Amino acid sequence: MPLEVALRHLAAADCTDIEIAAMPQYLPRSTSIRAALKKMGLNATAVSLGVPFFFSDSRLDLNSPRRSVREASLRYVRESVDFASQLEADLIYACSMKRGAQAELGTALEHLRQAVADCSDYAKGATIGFAIEPFPTGLLPTLRETDTFIREARSDNLGILLDTGHATMSGEDLGEAARRSKGNISHVHINNNDGVRDLHWPPQRGKLTVTDLRGLLTELAAQDYRGKLSIELSKPRPVIGTIIRSRQFVDGLLGDFKGPV
Numbered sequence: 662m663p664l665e666v667a668l669r670h671l672a673a674a675d676c677t678d679i680e681i682a683a684m685p686q687y688l689p690r691s692t693s694i695r696a697a698l699k700k701m702g703l704n705a706t707a708v709s710l711g712v713p714f715f716f717s718d719s720r721l722d723l724n725s726p727r728r729s730v731r732e733a734s735l736r737y738v739r740e741s742v743d744f745a746s747q748l749e750a751d752l753i754y755a756c757s758m759k760r761g762a763q764a765e766l767g768t769a770l771e772h773l774r775q776a777v778a779d780c781s782d783y784a785k786g787a788t789i790g791f792a793i794e795p796f797p798t799g800l801l802p803t804l805r806e807t808d809t810f811i812r813e814a815r816s817d818n819l820g821i822l823l824d825t826g827h828a829t830m831s832g833e834d835l836g837e838a839a840r841r842s843k844g845n846i847s848h849v850h851i852n853n854n855d856g857v858r859d860l861h862w863p864p865q866r867g868k869l870t871v872t873d874l875r876g877l878l879t880e881l882a883a884q885d886y887r888g889k890l891s892i893e894l895s896k897p898r899p900v901i902g903t904i905i906r907s908r909q910f911v912d913g914l915l916g917d918f919k920g921p922v
Contacts, residue, residue: 664681664687664694664697665697668697668698671701671703672701673901674900674905674908675905676703676904677703678704678705678706679704680708681694681705681709681748681750682709682710682711682713683709683710683712683713683737683740683741683744683745683753684712684713687744688740688744691747691748692747694748698748704749705745705749705750706752706891707745707750707751707848708744708748708750708752709753709754710737710741710753710755710756711754711755711756713737713741714734714756720734721733721734722734722759723738723757723776724759724769724772724773725772726765735779735780738753738755738776738779738780741753742789743787745784745787745789746787746789750789751789752889753790753792754791754794754822754848755780755791755793755794756794756799756822757773757793757799757800759799760798760800766800769800770800773800773801774813774814777791777814778816781814781819784818785817790818790847791819791820792821792822793807793810793820793821793822794807794822794827794850795807795821795827795831796827797830802831803833804823804828804841804842805841807821808841811845820846820847821842821845821846821848822847822849823835823838823839823842823848823849823850824852824893825850825864825869825874826850826859826861826862826869826893827850829856829867829868829869830856830858834873835869835877835880836873836876839884844884846881846884846886846888847888848891849877849886849888849891850891850893851864851874851892851911852864852894853865853866853867853868853869854867855868856868861893862895863892863903863906863907863910864907864910864911865906865907871914874914875917878914878918890911892908894907
């Protein structure tokens with residue numbers, strides 16, 4: 662649906678903090694989008710590069726074997742950071758969608774290290790955090806591998822986006838993964854699926870159980886986590902009702918905890 666319609670739905674569902682994908686058609690519209698957000702009482706807390714990298718332009722790839730593609734992708738990230746800055750977002754995040762041939766993994770990882778260092782530094786200059794989201798078919802498919810990648814990068818502006826749906830597809834225990842990534846988690850997506858496909862179902866429906874989600878929240882509370890918990894849905898029907906019920910479900914889980922989570 663058009664962005665303006667989506668914003669109206671989110672406002673009607675009493676949302677306050679939202680995420681926006683850095684779609685090519687949005688980047689030149691930062692001023693009007695910011696005005697629309699303020700009019701509806703919404704705050705853009707994070708900007709996503711996942712959707713434009715995966716759907717809008719297959720040429721976007723931070724670890725491509727082609728230098729021209731990597732350079733074009735870095736330019737796009739910088740433009741997206743500028744967009745995020747105009748929206749006063751706190752975070753921008755990306756993920757590697759393509760794993761490539763086994764023989765080329767070492768080179769691809771080195772390309773990604775160099776690109777992420779550039780992205781993280783540029784975002785830091787705009788006072789925006791940069792996060793990597795593991796993706797099951799990407800170069801960093803698990804939270805474990807992403808955590809190792811980030812610790813080796815040694816950047817104070819680089820973190821992990823923990824996506825519950827992606828972790829489920831990768832067979833990772835949420836609480837254990839969060840414990841292992843202590844100090845590196847800067848954002849959390851809460852969604853559910855069938856354990857195989859990235860469906861972005863409401864958190865109350867799918868393979869993940871209440872016990873799984875409580876295990877994650879327990880660990881985040883123990884870490885004094887102060888980032889966001891973002892409910893990420895795909896094509897919810899009915900839109901407003903599904904968003905409200907999903908928020909009520911997560912609010913119910915959070916009622917078990919005291920503190921920053």
